[in-house]
Amino acid sequence: MKVFGYRGWAVLTALSVMMCISMSLPIYGASVVNTYMATALGWNRQTLGLLTSVNMVMVALLSPLAANVVGRIGIRKSLLIGCLTMMAGGAWLATLATQPWEAIVAFSVLMGMTSAFSGIIPCQAGVAAWFVRRRTLAISVLFAVVGAASFAVISLIGAVVESAGGWRSGWWVFVGAGVVGLLNILLFVRNAPTGEDAQSSELHGDAAREEATQTTRELSLLKVMRSPLLWSVAFAMFAIATGEAFMIAHSQVYLRGIGISPAAAAFTMPLVSATTVLGNLCFNLLAANTDLRRAQIISMGLFVLGFIALANLHTANLTTAYLAVGLVGASFGAGQVGVMGMLGHYWSTRLFPMLIAIVLLVQTVGGCLVAVLAGAYFDAHQTYLPVIFAIGTVNVLAILWLWAMAPQRKQHKVEPRSTSV
Known part of the structure; x- marks a missing residue:
């Protein structure tokens, strides 16, 4: 069908x-x-x-x-x-x-x-x-x-x-x-x-020959796990996960603390969800005009800018607050897709599920740590600002690590015009 x-x-x-x-x-x-x-x-x-x-x-x-x-x-x-x-x-x-x-x-x-x-x-x-x-x-x-x-x-x-x-x-x-x-x-x-579907899908012609060539030279999981490139990608996911966990767990309390009403602060959650979807869709357009690694770096740079904007919200300016939250959500959505795109293009399809599992473990660690530590720091010092700056710093380090890495093989052009699948 x-x-x-x-x-x-x-x-x-x-x-x-x-x-x-x-x-x-x-x-x-x-x-x-x-x-x-x-x-x-x-x-x-x-x-x-x-x-x-x-x-x-x-x-x-x-x-x-x-x-x-x-x-x-x-x-x-x-x-x-x-x-x-x-x-x-x-x-x-x-x-x-x-x-x-x-x-x-x-x-x-x-x-x-x-x-x-x-x-x-x-x-x-x-x-x-x-x-x-x-x-x-x-x-x-x-x-x-x-x-x-x-x-x-x-x-x-x-x-x-x-x-x-x-x-x-x-x-x-x-x-x-x-x-x-x-x-x-x-x-x-x-x-x-399989069969007719394989002939009419993207896995035909030059794409099929390229996929076959990659399979013959694909690395083992152990060798990939020793790759600095893999861990730079995983650390990128860790970095943006720390920011997203902060937004889910603490953004409403943070915004209330600068004078924004509880109802207006509560709107940050649907706003983050909506802008994350926007970022999911826009990353492909960004990557089509550069490459996956650079597109990821740009997305994470915008993520850092979003947190800088949050840190500088000193008054109850609702428009500015929503713009900062929206920038964080959109850049997180883009970075989320970018990480999975790099995993899917830089290594073989056979290893893709296990590489996702590794990144999910790293992501969960980052999210859980920030959700707990940010709350503990606020309880002790009545401010989130050092936490916000720490999240920004971790993301800058992830950007620098990605910038220093080079893909292990030439990746596909992201979305060329085609009449195939």
């Missing part, structure tokens, strides 16, 4: 749906349901925070295993595992769960498996299998769809839990999403182009 005459775009659409199910729902939708559930059952805020923390840790720890599973049994079967764990966890929470440990197992562990096995690793591996020359564009679309879906997910879950069924009805949405995911996988997702 082809969509608009292009099988690759049909697969990309299906993978975007899977990313929404396995990432948007557990991250954004669950934050709403967990709050209602904890309030209704009388759980304290520590338990509520523990649900999210354990979920994040599980996703990070399971990422290398998920990458190995993708390599051994394929993208489709990995996605199926994730859908099944979402259905199991959702059904448990919707019918039986009354104790914190049950919520930790059903949500933090089982849905952590969902995000690991049917989220960013298999979906991006699918993109790498179906797209060569338009890989960066496909990754941009993948991330942008997930960002845009977060708004719909929050609205849907909020409406459902406010219904007569209460918070348990919210978990039935997760079960239904798992069913939709199963059907989506069985009908539309394919591991890689």
